[in-house]
Amino acid sequence: MKTALRTHGFTESVIRAMTRLANEHGAINLAQGFPNFSAPGVLKEAAARAVCDDINQYAITWGAQRLRRALAHKYAEWYGMEVDPETQVTVTCGSTEAMASVLLAMVDPGDEVVVFEPFYENYGPDAILCGAKPVFVPLNPGESLDLEGVAGAFSSRTRAIIINTPNNPTGRVLSRPELEGIAELCRRHDVLAVTDEIYEHIYYEGEHIPIATLPGMAERTVTISGASKTYSVTGWRVGTIVSPAAVAGAIRKVHDFLTVGAPAPLQEAIAVGMESLDRSYYQTLANEYRGRRDLLYQGLIDAGFSCQRPEGAYYILADFSDLSDLPDDEFARWLTAEIGVASVPGSSFYSRPELGRKIIRFAFCKTEPMLEEAVRRLSAVKRV
């Protein structure tokens, strides 16, 4: 095993392990964040058609032209971003590969990468795979970002900052002043902003602002997103990168050697979806998620957890101090086996496990009947 992995105690994904545990116990899986409802018919039909029409061989390594063009059009329409589909877009196998390819292309061993904490489980390992040193800064549910803390994390060795808004797992949607503060630091220290905006259409308060749209940021921002959450197709594994043309070459090379390309018929289907779904689709998506959020939030409060109502994405971090003295991993296992609801232990989102010992994360990307049943089961939790 690579030394960097051994010395960092590289472990398996707790999120994916909890899915396996949920399946073993037949529990409701509110651990891994994937929807249990259908993708839009237009995408499913387009995917089937693409396969039947023999779009079954490799697409161009950095993405099918139709999808790159549809994506550039969408960025222009939604955010006024000028994106050249020929030189600035790379299509990857999910945003997970996008993040890994970007960091492998841009970050050298010994460089520092600023990461907000708690963080989506993959970012730490991504930085370690590059030999980089992650530097963590707190971002808590229901609290504003401490910009002085962020400034303190920047040094002469900082190469990049990873931003994720709407945020998994905190539910924060970074506001314009917060993003302006981060952008100012990136400009001052000549740092690359790598922003994961996979939940860009799932938010309940404020607005989604791509940091690339702030002054002087287009040339120093890599914007990652993907089809998984917007079109409820997490299993299709299609992610996207928009970057300055100057860095796209390096990113495309890493992506090419890692995966050659994302699935061709599914790229075609996503292009069709992007071209044909209008704004009402995206508004309905967010509205339906708002209903699911409120249902789970109230259920958790009634069951005795303490938590904040998320502003975006589809997760709730819940403190279970009033319910149990168990550590997070044992409590999550108990909840899965005995109550029939799977969650993710909080420690997997922190660099120091003790920071997440009284927290678990629930995902609410599920139909209302399933969430109602989960809430009913959770109401049976008595102090353990």
Ligand code: GLN
């Ligand atoms: N992003 C989702 C989560 O945090 C799914 C993670 C995954 O397994 N790819 O649960």
